[in-house]
Amino acid sequence: MNRFVTRQAAIQDLDHLAELFDQYRIFYGQVSDKEAVREFVWSRFEHNESIFFLTIHSQTGEAAGFSQMYPSFSSVSMQRIWILNDLFVDERFRGNQVGGQLLDAAKEYAILTRAKRIELATAHTNISAQGLYEKKGYVVSAAFLNYSLNL
Template sequence: MDTTIRRAQQADLPAIAALFDLYRQFYDQAPDPVRAQAFIQQRFANGESVLLVAQAAQGGLAGFCQLYPSFCSVEAMPIYVLYDLFVVPAARRSGAGRQLLQAAHAQAVADGKSRMDLTTARTNHAAQRLYASLGWTRDDVFLAYSLRTGTADVAPAGG
């Protein structure tokens, strides 16, 4: 499958939102196209993330990734958090995921980020192999923790 990686445009948002809803379902979330559309639209409109898309030669989107600007306090440097990476099942093993990750790396370099961080499910072995093949190193020193705030059912805030 021939794909082209590029920055997302306003016209891509409905297709990205559909992929984002599938991505959320991959991580055991109920389908919610309205929430997915609102979330993607808000991130794009507010300039809160960088969205890259894999454009299939046939015209549709084969996948996307989303980078969130953040900081590493220890390094005192800006970083990207690669939070979302999704390739449609029909395009998996086509190189689209690899291309998205390479484009994300190039974007991080261009934007002066010192590194990119990501997390993935322990059971997502295919993704782990892909990350390792591109030079990502697994953190075996630090543990990740989360704390729910009780607002999980609140729709994403705008602005």
């Protein structure tokens, strides 16, 4: 039996998601701000702006990891694209295929919603995540140069 269950998260999972999201931000060098994190996550639910997946340890009920996807669209193909913007596994649960389960759940959801693709980005230094993404079939895109404008 799998020790971890991954499912689409609901507003009732806000406490679990907020805790993991705060850890995720700390991982990327941000200062902990649990109140702001809770408000940010709650707002995504309130405005129906993203899809969260949550992995829970089946015996202890502890939150092990989460991912978040935002919708986008390909105008040329007239299809949905999902941006897998966030994926985080609590370090206590790394090495247990939690990240893989979160990626699988995202893929299943993208297929169900008839999306063209899932896009994601990670830090150049996040070698373990890159290995997982490649293992799950993600490839580095050479088709486009990605630019950003910080405001």
